Amino acid sequence: MAYPDKLLHEDEEVVQHLHPHWLTVFWPVVRFLLVVGAASFGTAMVPTGRQQGLIRLLVLVVALALLAVLVLVPLLRWRTTHYVITTHRLLFRTGILARRGRDIGLSRITDVSFRQSLWDRIIRSGTLTIESAGDGGATVLRQIPDSEGVQQLLNHMIEEDADRRAQESAGHLGEYYGPWRTETQQPL
Structure with a gap:
C-alpha cells in the first residue's frame, strides 16, 4: 500500500x-551542474605524472561528498516532505x-x-x-x-x-x- x-x-x-514547491529543488540542481562541471574541469587539468590517478580519485571523492551534501540531501528532504x-x-x-x-x-x-x-x-x-x-x-x-x-x-x-x-x-x-x-x- x-x-x-x-x-x-x-x-x-x-x-x-x-x-x-518544485523550485525548492532548483538550487540543488544548479549545485549538481556546478559540482559536476568543476569536477570534470579539475580532473582534466591534473598534469600527467605518477600522481595523476591519485589526484583524479581525490577530486572524484570530493565531488561525490559535495554532491551528497549539497544535492542528494535537499532532494531527499523535498521528496520525503x-x-x-x-x-x-x-x-x-x-x-x-x-x-x-x-x-x-x-x-x-x-x-x-x-x-x-x-x-x-x-x-x-x-x-x-x-x-x-x-x-x-x-x-x-x-x-x-x-x-x-x-x-x-x-x-x-x-x-x-x-x-x-x-x-x-x-x-x-x-x-x-x-x-x-x-x-x-x-x-x-
Missing part, C-alpha cells in the same frame, strides 16, 4: 497530496531518516491563513499557517504550491467536515430518541 494510503481510515479519502489533505484531517510528514509528523483533524482547525511575498506570487507558492484547537500551537507549512488555492480548499474541506459531522450526529440522535411523534397523535 502506497503512502499516504496506508495512513487513512476506512471512510477517509485523499483530497490533495503535496510536496514543497508530504502535506496531505484528506476528507477528515490534514497530515504533515517530513524527514529522511528520522521522521516527524502531525495530524490535525479538520474539526480542530480554527483558522487557515496564507502569506506570499512578491516572488511567491510570481511562482505561485507561499506559506500556510494553520491554527488549531489545543495546545500544539500554530503549524506553519512553507513553500506550499498554490498556497491560496490550498487555503481555500482547506476552508472548504473544514465546512464539508462540519456538515458531515452534523449529519452523522443528527442520524445518531434520531436512532437514540426515535420518532418524535407517535402514530396515535393526530395533527390539530
Whole structure:
C-alpha cells in the first residue's frame, strides 16, 4: 500500500497530496551542474605524472561528498516532505531518516491563513499557517504550491467536515430518541 494510503481510515479519502514547491529543488540542481562541471574541469587539468590517478580519485571523492551534501540531501528532504489533505484531517510528514509528523483533524482547525511575498506570487507558492484547537500551537507549512488555492480548499474541506459531522450526529440522535411523534397523535 502506497503512502499516504496506508495512513487513512476506512471512510477517509485523499483530497490533495503535496510536496514543497518544485523550485525548492532548483538550487540543488544548479549545485549538481556546478559540482559536476568543476569536477570534470579539475580532473582534466591534473598534469600527467605518477600522481595523476591519485589526484583524479581525490577530486572524484570530493565531488561525490559535495554532491551528497549539497544535492542528494535537499532532494531527499523535498521528496520525503508530504502535506496531505484528506476528507477528515490534514497530515504533515517530513524527514529522511528520522521522521516527524502531525495530524490535525479538520474539526480542530480554527483558522487557515496564507502569506506570499512578491516572488511567491510570481511562482505561485507561499506559506500556510494553520491554527488549531489545543495546545500544539500554530503549524506553519512553507513553500506550499498554490498556497491560496490550498487555503481555500482547506476552508472548504473544514465546512464539508462540519456538515458531515452534523449529519452523522443528527442520524445518531434520531436512532437514540426515535420518532418524535407517535402514530396515535393526530395533527390539530
